[in-house]
Amino acid sequence: MTGIILHHYGASPFSEKVRIAFGIKGLAWHSVTIPPAMPKPDLLPLTGGYRKTPVMQIGADVYCDTQIILREIERRHPAPGLFPGLARGLAEGTAFWADHQLFGAAVAVAFGIMGEHMPDAFLEDRSKFSGRPIDRTKLKLQAAVMTGTLRAHLGWIEQALADGRVFLYGDAPSLADLAVYHCVWFVRERAKSDALADYAKLNAWADRMKGFGHGEKIDLTSAAALQIARESEPAPVSGGVAANALGLSAGSRVTVTPDDTGRDPVTGELVALDAQSVTLRRDSPETGVVHVHFPRAGFVLVPAKA
Ligand SMILES: N[C@@H](CCC(=O)N[C@@H](CS)C(=O)NCC(=O)O)C(=O)O
Structure with missing residues (x-):
């Protein structure tokens, strides 16, 4: 233990x-x-x-x-290790980008699908949490707008994986993979969005990440x-x-x-x-x-x- x-x-x-x-x-x-x-x-x-x-x-x-x-x-x-090779600082920096920029776009896309099932009290909590009012009637439009942003950011990952690499910084997963994955997981696994369906390399990589499971x-x-x-x-x-x-x-x-x-x-x-x-x-x-x-x-x- x-x-x-x-x-x-x-x-x-x-x-x-x-x-x-x-x-x-x-x-x-x-x-x-x-x-x-x-x-x-x-x-x-x-x-x-x-x-x-x-x-x-x-x-x-x-x-x-x-x-x-x-x-x-x-x-x-x-x-x-979560920092294979010499990529530690790069992996931390990539993760910070994913946790902030990429995550914001992923939330907007996921809320466009899941938002209609969310109780008022939950959306109110998230308004206070984010410091911005959340209007249920605008979630779908915001999702449509942010789909472009999400695809632009994840297009970089699709490009990076195009050379056949297994994970973002090589043959083993790093912190960067974890941080990009949790955003993809939210959109793909939780919201069941098809916004990323045509990113073949990204989806194959996400399947590999999912395969690690959660330990015990x-x-x-x-x-x-x-x-x-x-x-x-x-x-x-x-x-x-x-x-x-x-x-x-x-x-x-x-x-x-x-x-x-x-x-x-x-x-x-x-x-x-x-x-x-x-x-x-x-x-x-x-x-x-x-x-x-x-x-x-x-x-x-x-x-x-x-
Ligand atoms: N920078 C934080 C972000 C954490 C975060 O925003 N988590 C979301 C859930 S995934 C959250 O706290 N939502 C409000 C809540 O759970 O009360 C981290 O890396 O842990």
């Missing part, structure tokens, strides 16, 4: 990115199913307010955002996950707080907020900081002391308001 707990739900594309990574690495993991919309009463005590899906917990360490989740999984379970999933209740947090100590941090332009040091009270959607601030005491990650110490009756980890890219770190 890995001790990995993934807080997620079945229909979440970003969770699929992590689930397929479990499949590639052949890992066993605990699965806590969380609500797809607010409120999330058993998740927010762990994260300190971050509401997005998925969140990974290992004991009293909580990882917010798939960027840092996959980095931590790679660190703890390095084989087979073991169900766990959210109450049990909170108890595990309470009964665990955060892992020792290494590296401390690197010199930074904000003049922050260990123990500074800081706030970390996503810079795109679900902009809920998390406040805590700074325990570690480097170019790629920031770790806060938080304490609550539900969880005891936890360390909450975020990536730097895609998040805004500032001193907390007094």
Whole structure:
């Protein structure tokens, strides 16, 4: 057993990115199913307010955002690696493009099909989440517009695969494959859209990605996950707080907020900081002391308001 707990739900594309990574690495993991919309009463005590899906917990360490989740999984379970060859930085950059630009287009196309079955309360939740009102009557038009964008972006992937490569950076799957795949999965597998039907190479590649499966999933209740947090100590941090332009040091009270959607601030005491990650110490009756980890890219770190 890995001790990995993934807080997620079945229909979440970003969770699929992590689930397929479990499949590639052949890992066993605990699965806590969380609500797809607010409120999330058993998740927010762990994260300190971050509401997005998925969140990974290992004991009293909580990882917010798939960027840092996959980095931590790679660190703890390095084989087979998600960064074959020398492509690590390129794979991270490609994944960031996919998670932001490509995902936005994929959501619009998928919502054009699935939106009519979504309850008002869910669309209202997603309006608040995205910071933009969602008008049910405009979803089909927006999907038609964004189909062109999606096909332009994924046309690059179809072109890349045209030389016969098996995965984006060679013979083995990387983080980049995972990030592009979860967007394709949302459109192809969840929404059952035919928008990508003629991209033969892309579809063959997506079949290969799907074939990795999800590893071994073991169900766990959210109450049990909170108890595990309470009964665990955060892992020792290494590296401390690197010199930074904000003049922050260990123990500074800081706030970390996503810079795109679900902009809920998390406040805590700074325990570690480097170019790629920031770790806060938080304490609550539900969880005891936890360390909450975020990536730097895609998040805004500032001193907390007094
Ligand atoms: N950058 C985040 C994006 C996560 C994200 O946007 N997840 C979607 C679901 S796939 C979400 O949080 N939706 C709202 C919710 O689940 O409450 C990551 O990489 O984890």
